[in-house]
Amino acid sequence: MKKSFLCIMMSILFVGILIGKPKITHSDKWVTHQYCDKKYYEICYVEELEQPEWVYYNLTVDETKDVVKRKDTFRSDPEIITGSATNNDYLNSGYDKGHLANCDDFKFSEDAMNSTFLLSNMSPQLPQFNRRGAWRESEKYGEELAIRFNDIDIITGPIFLSAKQIEYIGDKNKIAIPDGYFKIFYNQENNFLECYIIWQTDCTKKLDDYKTSLDIIQKMTGLIILLE
Numbered sequence: 687m688k689k690s691f692l693c694i695m696m697s698i699l700f701v702g703i704l705i706g707k708p709k710i711t712h713s714d715k716w717v718t719h720q721y722c723d724k725k726y727y728e729i730c731y732v733e734e735l736e737q738p739e740w741v742y743y744n745l746t747v748d749e750t751k752d753v754v755k756r757k758d759t760f761r762s763d764p765e766i767i768t769g770s771a772t773n774n775d776y777l778n779s780g781y782d783k784g785h786l787a788n789c790d791d792f793k794f795s796e797d798a799m800n801s802t803f804l805l806s807n808m809s810p811q812l813p814q815f816n817r818r819g820a821w822r823e824s825e826k827y828g829e830e831l832a833i834r835f836n837d838i839d840i841i842t843g844p845i846f847l848s849a850k851q852i853e854y855i856g857d858k859n860k861i862a863i864p865d866g867y868f869k870i871f872y873n874q875e876n877n878f879l880e881c882y883i884i885w886q887t888d889c890t891k892k893l894d895d896y897k898t899s900l901d902i903i904q905k906m907t908g909l910i911i912l913l914e
Contacts, residue, residue, distance in 0.1 A: 708839055708872065710740055713908030715849055722765055722806065726798045727787040729806060733768040736775070736861040737809045740843040740909060741786040745832040749794040756789060756799065763806035771805045771859050779855035781863065784811030786842045788825045791832075809844050810855050810863045812886050819889040820896055824869050824882055827893060831871055835878060839913075841870040845883060845906050868903045872913050879913065 710730070712719040718733040727743035760783055763770040776783050787807050792798040801807075815821050831838040844864030846852055854860040866885035872878065881903055882896045904911060 707744075708742060708841060708914070709910075709912040710742065710841070711910035713739055715846075715908045718768065720767060722763075724787075724801050724804070724807070726792055726801050727807075729786075731766055731770070731806050733766075734862070735844070735846075736771045736856065736859045737844060738786055738806065739907065740841060741807065742839070742841045743787055743791070744837055744839050745791050745828055746837040747833050749791070749798075750829050750832050751794055753794050754796045754799050756793070757796075757803075759800055759803040760805060760808070761803065763804040766806050769859070771808065771856065771861050773805070775856040775859050775861055776808075776810070777857065779810065780812075781810035781855055782813050782816040783808040784816045786844075786867075788828065788840075788842075790825060791828060791840070809867070810861055811867075815884075815886045815889045820882075820884045820891060820893045821867070821889055823893040824884065824896075828869075828871060831873070831878075835873040835876050837873065838878075839870075839872040839874075841868075841872075841911065843868055843907060843909070847906075868898075868907065870900065870903065870911070874914065 712730050716732040716734050720731045722729050729738040729741050732739045760773055762772050785802055786809055787802050789802040792802050828840050845866045845868055847865045853863045866883055869882045871880045881898050881900050883898045884896045
């Protein structure tokens with residue numbers, strides 16, 4: 687697929703231009719940013735990290751219906767110009783391919799579910815973080831909020847405490863290992879906003895113990911997130 691980096695940057699600048707949709711401006715911490723509309727969710731992919739710096743989608747109450755079952759169709763994303771991570775990059779690394787756009791939120795259709803298994807939607811997560819504890823609780827909480835409010839905006843991304851002290855996994859590519867992850871839940875109509883930061887090595891407490899503010903997330907990530 688041929689796109690100039692100018693087009694990519696312009697796409698990023700206008701993410702969320704529709705009324706009521708969050709506007710997210712990428713961080714200056716990283717050099718390369720590619721905005722991609724994956725039809726069911728949106729990402730901003732950073733080549734230096736080999737993962738998105740943010741993922742956004744809106745989950746509706748109708749989309750919480752369990753229609754299809756999970757199929758682990760993990761695969762590289764041909765839409766990433768610089769090349770996404772590969773399955774071999776995660777092989778024997780000790781880390782899970784952790785979804786940022788939670789696959790359980792896309793069980794309303796096979797196409798939607800399948801789209802979440804692109805490796806451009808993955809981040810290296812410790813098994814104890816990915817499969818249980820507060821992170822899993824936060825993923826289930828999104829569905830609960832969609833049912834409560836009829837829909838919920840969800841923004842997720844990695845957090846790196848120091849850009850100079852990042853560890854990596856990977857064979858062909860270097861995939862950065864985040865220190866933790868943020869999750870933002872927002873519903874404009876009900877003036878509802880909750881934000882969380884959950885750390886990879888500290889994830890066993892209740893979800894409420896990881897509650898934070900949008901301002902802190904923006905300071906830690908360098909993102910500018912405007913909620914409307």
